[in-house]
Amino acid sequence: MSRIGKLPIKLPAGVEVTVSSDYLVTVKGNLGLLTQQIDNSVSLNIENGEIIIERTSDSLDHKAKHGLYRALISNMVKGVSEGFHTVQELVGVGYKAEAKGQVLEMSLGYSHNLVFVLPDEIKVETVNERGKNPLIKMSCIDKQLIGQVAAKIRSLRKPEPYKGKGIKFQNEVLRRKAGKTAGK
Numbered sequence: 381m382s383r384i385g386k387l388p389i390k391l392p393a394g395v396e397v398t399v400s401s402d403y404l405v406t407v408k409g410n411l412g413l414l415t416q417q418i419d420n421s422v423s424l425n426i427e428n429g430e431i432i433i434e435r436t437s438d439s440l441d442h443k444a445k446h447g448l449y450r451a452l453i454s455n456m457v458k459g460v461s462e463g464f465h466t467v468q469e470l471v472g473v474g475y476k477a478e479a480k481g482q483v484l485e486m487s488l489g490y491s492h493n494l495v496f497v498l499p500d501e502i503k504v505e506t507v508n509e510r511g512k513n514p515l516i517k518m519s520c521i522d523k524q525l526i527g528q529v530a531a532k533i534r535s536l537r538k539p540e541p542y543k544g545k546g547i548k549f550q551n552e553v554l555r556r557k558a559g560k561t562a563g564k
Contacts, residue, residue: 385446389431392461409460459521468516472545477506488537
């Protein structure tokens with residue numbers, strides 16, 4: 381049995397989970413509503429404030445999906461009750477970020493500013509303090525969406541291994557390389 385799949389999901393107060401006949405799981409909480417289509421290889425039992433996910437058979441395909449759907453539903457429950465947050469740091473001289481509604485405008489050392497349009501579900505805030513690296517703070521109820529957007533923003537200027545310039549996640553440890561050593 382899947383170690384992840386057999387763990388029950390505790391439902392916090394104020395979170396409702398419904399499963400329709402066509403295997404559409406809807407999770408509703410304080411922060412919003414999320415839906416996920418699941419396969420008929422798993423079944424959900426909601427009892428005593430917990431969700432227990434069971435698979436219908438022991439085939440390899442069903443074993444693989446057991447842990448997957450448990451993790452997806454767990455992320456949905458956490459998203460609608462607490463939400464997900466990421467903080468990215470812009471490291472480099474002259475690097476700046478400014479949020480104007482759902483548009484993120486960044487100056488990353490290119491000859492032009494980069495404009496990134498964010499989905500409506502994501503709330504963004506930028507922090508520009510003197511003497512510190514600019515920060516991009518994002519929050520969302522959908523873990524997949526916020527992870528994908530954060531990865532796309534990071535790909536605009538990945539941290540380079542010598543000085544560490546670029547967009548990195550806060551508290552991310554970068555593997556640094558030694559530069560050229562002094563000659564002969």
